[in-house]
Amino acid sequence: MENQISEKSTRVREEKKDVTILFAGDSGDGIQLTGSQFSNTSALFGNDISTFPNYPAEIRAPQGTIAGVSGFQLNFGSVEIYTPGDLCDVLVVMNAAALKANLDKLKIGGTLIANTAGFDKKNLKLAGYVDMRNPLENDFHGKYRLIEIDVTKLTREALKDSDLGTKEKDRSKNMFVLGFLYWMYNRELAPTEGFLKEKFAKRPDLVESNMAVLKAGYHYGDTSEVFTSRYEVKPAPMPTGKYRNAMGNQALAIGLIAAAQKAGLSLFYGSYPITPASDILHELARHKNFDVRSFQAEDEIAAVTSAIGASFAGNLGVTASSGPGIALKGEALGLACILELPLVVINVQRGGPSTGLPTKTEQADLFQAMYGRNGEAPIPILAPASPKDCFEMAFQATKIAVEHMTPVMLLSDGYIANGAEPWMYPSASDLGEIAPKYAAKAEDEVFLPYKRDAKGVRPWAKPGMKGFEHRIGGLEKADLTGDVSYDPDNHQKMVKIRAEKISNLAHVFPAQEIDQGEMGAQLCILTWGSTYGAVKTAVKEMLETGYSVAHIHVKYLYPFPKNLETLLKSFDQVLVPELNNGQLVRIIRSEFLIDAKPLNKIKGMPFTSIEVKEEALKFINS
Amino acid sequence: MSEVESPQYTAKDFSSDQDVRWCPGCGDYSILKQVQSVMPEIGVEKEDIVFISGIGCSSRFPYYMNTYGMHSIHGRAPAIASGLKVANPDLSVWVITGDGDALSIGGNHLIHLLRRNFDLNILLFNNEIYGLTKGQYSPTSPEGKVTKSTPMGSIDHPFNPLSLASGADGTFIARAMDRDPKHLRDILRDANSHKGTSLVEIYQNCNVFNDGAFGQFTDKDTREDTTVFVEHGKPMIFGKGGSKGLILENATPRVVDLTTGEYTVENLWVHDKYNRFKADVLMRCFEVPEENGLPRPFGVFFETERPCYEDMLHEQIDYAIERKGKGDLDALLAGTNTWEIK
Numbered sequence: 008m009e010n011q012i013s014e015k016s017t018r019v020r021e022e023k024k025d026v027t028i029l030f031a032g033d034s035g036d037g038i039q040l041t042g043s044q045f046s047n048t049s050a051l052f053g054n055d056i057s058t059f060p061n062y063p064a065e066i067r068a069p070q071g072t073i074a075g076v077s078g079f080q081l082n083f084g085s086v087e088i089y090t091p092g093d094l095c096d097v098l099v100v101m102n103a104a105a106l107k108a109n110l111d112k113l114k115i116g117g118t119l120i121a122n123t124a125g126f127d128k129k130n131l132k133l134a135g136y137v138d139m140r141n142p143l144e145n146d147f148h149g150k151y152r153l154i155e156i157d158v159t160k161l162t163r164e165a166l167k168d169s170d171l172g173t174k175e176k177d178r179s180k181n182m183f184v185l186g187f188l189y190w191m192y193n194r195e196l197a198p199t200e201g202f203l204k205e206k207f208a209k210r211p212d213l214v215e216s217n218m219a220v221l222k223a224g225y226h227y228g229d230t231s232e233v234f235t236s237r238y239e240v241k242p243a244p245m246p247t248g249k250y251r252n253a254m255g256n257q258a259l260a261i262g263l264i265a266a267a268q269k270a271g272l273s274l275f276y277g278s279y280p281i282t283p284a285s286d287i288l289h290e291l292a293r294h295k296n297f298d299v300r301s302f303q304a305e306d307e308i309a310a311v312t313s314a315i316g317a318s319f320a321g322n323l324g325v326t327a328s329s330g331p332g333i334a335l336k337g338e339a340l341g342l343a344c345i346l347e348l349p350l351v352v353i354n355v356q357r358g359g360p361s362t363g364l365p366t367k368t369e370q371a372d373l374f375q376a377m378y379g380r381n382g383e384a385p386i387p388i389l390a391p392a393s394p395k396d397c398f399e400m401a402f403q404a405t406k407i408a409v410e411h412m413t414p415v416m417l418l419s420d421g422y423i424a425n426g427a428e429p430w431m432y433p434s435a436s437d438l439g440e441i442a443p444k445y446a447a448k449a450e451d452e453v454f455l456p457y458k459r460d461a462k463g464v465r466p467w468a469k470p471g472m473k474g475f476e477h478r479i480g481g482l483e484k485a486d487l488t489g490d491v492s493y494d495p496d497n498h499q500k501m502v503k504i505r506a507e508k509i510s511n512l513a514h515v516f517p518a519q520e521i522d523q524g525e526m527g528a529q530l531c532i533l534t535w536g537s538t539y540g541a542v543k544t545a546v547k548e549m550l551e552t553g554y555s556v557a558h559i560h561v562k563y564l565y566p567f568p569k570n571l572e573t574l575l576k577s578f579d580q581v582l583v584p585e586l587n588n589g590q591l592v593r594i595i596r597s598e599f600l601i602d603a604k605p606l607n608k609i610k611g612m613p614f615t616s617i618e619v620k621e622e623a624l625k626f627i628n629s
Numbered sequence: 630m631s632e633v634e635s636p637q638y639t640a641k642d643f644s645s646d647q648d649v650r651w652c653p654g655c656g657d658y659s660i661l662k663q664v665q666s667v668m669p670e671i672g673v674e675k676e677d678i679v680f681i682s683g684i685g686c687s688s689r690f691p692y693y694m695n696t697y698g699m700h701s702i703h704g705r706a707p708a709i710a711s712g713l714k715v716a717n718p719d720l721s722v723w724v725i726t727g728d729g730d731a732l733s734i735g736g737n738h739l740i741h742l743l744r745r746n747f748d749l750n751i752l753l754f755n756n757e758i759y760g761l762t763k764g765q766y767s768p769t770s771p772e773g774k775v776t777k778s779t780p781m782g783s784i785d786h787p788f789n790p791l792s793l794a795s796g797a798d799g800t801f802i803a804r805a806m807d808r809d810p811k812h813l814r815d816i817l818r819d820a821n822s823h824k825g826t827s828l829v830e831i832y833q834n835c836n837v838f839n840d841g842a843f844g845q846f847t848d849k850d851t852r853e854d855t856t857v858f859v860e861h862g863k864p865m866i867f868g869k870g871g872s873k874g875l876i877l878e879n880a881t882p883r884v885v886d887l888t889t890g891e892y893t894v895e896n897l898w899v900h901d902k903y904n905r906f907k908a909d910v911l912m913r914c915f916e917v918p919e920e921n922g923l924p925r926p927f928g929v930f931f932e933t934e935r936p937c938y939e940d941m942l943h944e945q946i947d948y949a950i951e952r953k954g955k956g957d958l959d960a961l962l963a964g965t966n967t968w969e970i971k
Contacts (some may be wrong), residue, residue: 021769047966050968051966053968053970130864143904180909203779242970247968247969247970249963249968250967250968250969250970251963251967252965252966254772260720261961261962262956264956265962268958273716275712277712294956295946295949295950296950296952296953296954297956298946298956299946300715300716300942302711302715302853304708304711304741304940305708305737305741306737308705308708308709308738309705309711309738312701312702312708312709312712312714312738313711313712314710314712315709316681316699316708316710316714317712317713318708318712318716319699319714319716320679320712320713320716320720321711321717322715324712336798338702338703339705342702346699359925407960432962432964434959434962435962470676470677470679470697470713470717470718470720471676471717471719471720472676473674473675474676475676475697476676476697477697477698478645478647478680478691478692478694478697478698478699478700479694479700480691480698481684481700481701481702482700490909
């Protein structure tokens with residue numbers, strides 16, 4: 008940073024292990040950008056972080072209303088971080104609606120930073136403060152540490168010499184807040200400066216104005232007499248290596264590209280825009296120089312069937328959607344299943360049923376993935392545990408699809424997709440190989456498209472390969488030849504063959520590990536998908552307290568790893584927290600005859616570790 | 630594909646080892662035969678030809694072709710073919726579909742395929758009935774059609790498939806019939822030569838559930854008066870012994886008698902397949918001939934050039950590689966902001 012930022016020597020520096028900040032404001036206030044900038048800067052500083060953007064379904068809901076509140080929560084620390092945090096240490100609100108929507112998320116004794124310009128009569132009315140009493144004049148004293156800043160006024164002042172219009176000036180008020188928090192947590196401005204220079208490469212005047220406001224916010228903290236303490240959150244002791252920040256959908260897209268490259272395949276991505284999966288399409292469309300063929304199809308069905316067509320032709324066919332779109336793809340997934348072609352299907356789950364809660368997270372599509380097709384159509388199901396894990400699981404899903412000639416379902420969710428965390432990224436040479444099983448035969452030999460190897464995998468013969476001309480289709484096919492067959496015995500045989508090919512993957516998948524705790528503990532908490540972080544945090548704390556508890560996190564949901572049953576049967580009790588009405592728990596009960604108990608949250612929001620711990624303790628104490 | 634001499638095939642080389650299982654007398658037999666006859670002439674290796682179909686009687690077609698093929702799911706053949714063409718633009722791709730498959734359950738895919746103009750051929754077997762489900766009316770059945778699902782007559786207004794294709798900006802739009810093999814083969818060759826999506830509607834008789842639906846266009850007694858075979862650059866003459874012609878007055882076609890001396894061939898509408906407006910008028914000759922006297926046209930109605938989706942997609946990929954260099958996986962993995970913990 009070019010400018011030296013002076014500091015008043017009287018300031019108290021307080022060291023913190025971890026801090027949770029929630030930025031909240033109107034969806035047009037630049038909240039997501041503020042949050043992601045603070046995250047990136049903290050990650051570069053060496054903190055471990057986890058983030059959770061929470062935005063409304065409407066693009067621009069009426070300004071100043073509760074419906075229009077956008078939030079970005081981040082948890083950063085000098086210790087390992089697994090969730091975006093339960094309750095916040097700091098709540099930043101740009102207007103009255105943001106306060107009303109989020110005050111219950113602030114810890115008692117926490118810091119409330121409010122933009123007073125967002126608390127005028129109009130904003131109070133829009134936020135539904137019926138008596139028009141300004142909540143900031145309330146008795147927050149003693150309960151929260153209230154820092155009132157007229158951000159709008161100070162932003163305009165910082166830009167009084169600028170030629171920009173008032174509207175454009177006001178747009179940079181998020182930079183004031185960001186600058187102020189950079190001061191509070193002793194962060195450098197350089198990463199954000201770099202970001203602004205790139206974002207506004209063609210508008211140097213905007214780089215200048217945003218930087219002016221960012222610095223104004225920083226200096227305001229330094230010079231204002233009100234604030235007595237700054238905080239220090241030291242870098243986390245993370246494993247040595249090279250890191251970057253990764254958002255779930257982005258890591259997933261990169262995982263697909265990496266897998267396609269490792270398999271020597273061109274990546275075809277057929278997709279129809281849907282929240283919260285669209286960012287995968289956006290990310291892939293940016294990487295055409297990796298021979299990525301992104302295809303925005305006319306609908307969800309064309310998205311998946313075009314991918315099937317591409318796979319038939321020898322590309323890696325991939326499609327993604329969220330629950331409603333996956334429902335539309337159902338018939339085509341059955342086709343991919345009976346054709347036995349590679350296909351990666353991603354479901355970034357959101358609240359359902361129907362359109363449900365498009366921008367909120369949920370894990371309620373496990374049954375859909377498991378059972379949502381006509382006929383006997385088993386498909387392997389994988390689920391990433393966190394944003395960075397999306398890379399690994401997308402890679403593994405592709406490997407299974409290609410090497411076992413099958414569609415594979417990857418269940419992400421909105422929480423993972425939009426969340427971010429530091430990722431110790433691999434180098435290309437560290438990644439495993441993916442070996443497509445192309446058809447081969449002697450010249451005079453008849454090609455049998457459904458002749459299998461020892462793993463039950465059929466060969467992949469793509470159009471253009473001379474001597475391998477063959478027809479495949481959705482009708483039941485005779486063993487070996489693939490010719491249409493209505494023979495009753497053949498049908499039973501083929502159903503069993505296809506099922507066995509998938510169930511045998513249990514031997515291919517890595518053995519299930521216990522994430523924390525020991526076999527035979529009093530309680531095992533069993534999780535899948537994005538509940539990983541909250542449960543990891545809860546179990547860590549319980550183990551530190553001395554409780555007999557263990558945590559198992561399943562990433563391979565169908566088939567289950569072969570040792571999962573033995574592990575689960577070693578515990579006195581099994582608790583399955585899920586963001587649904589009880590899906591994995593039912594599968595576990597029916598598969599293993601274990602009296603597993605559910606813990607369900609269906610609010611469109613992730614678990615907090617407190618919620619998990621409270622429920623878990625009931626089991627241990629009883 | 631390498632530059633090699635055209636492969637020497639016969640129609641028999643394109644016949645697969647599967648027994649053809651359409652009803653005896655079905656119009657599909659003729660279409661299959663004409664397609665198998667034309668294949669050796671298109672100069673493409675067998676392994677580079679792919680037939681993709683949806684569901685319906687016509688969609689069994691790929692099983693009978695000794696090429697690559699996929700019998701997919703109802704209505705989705707155009708979407709599958711789109712992905713196939715993106716994956717390998719060099720393939721000669723033929724979509725086989727029917728009136729229910731293409732115009733009802735798969736209507737969306739059909740129009741989007743046409744506007745994107747993938748370089749492939751669609752053969753739309755139109756029999757104005759649902760055959761495989763045993764006789765319900767289809768989106769091309771005429772109003773009043775009595776079928777199992779419309780015992781009091783259909784109240785659905787039918788599609789005009791060619792006008793629909795034109796509305797979707799199809800770049801090659803043609804009509805043929807199962808009962809005129811030579812004309813059908815000509816149209817198939819033209820469709821194959823066209824660069825872009827070629828839509829060929831083929832009137833096909835379902836002798837079990839809708840026998841004679843196109844009888845007036847195919848029966849010896851009536852066909853000369855009810856059909857006009859249009860050719861680019863030629864006047865539109867029809868009727869017994871070339872006794873009638875079509876003229877275009879105020880953008881409206883009218884039948885004239887060439888035997889009275891009032892009109893001669895010189896006065897007639899000369900077909901210009903490159904004229905979109907006139908082609909649209911021609912496609913609108915869709916009424917029942919007995920009612921307004923206009924014959925039903927057959928032939929290539931319209932043809933134009935427009936870039937193909939798959940070519941533009943690959944141009945973008947090539948350009949991206951030229952500009953940014955071939956993708957470097959390590960650079961992608963690292964992204965733009967990294968830090969190291971030592």
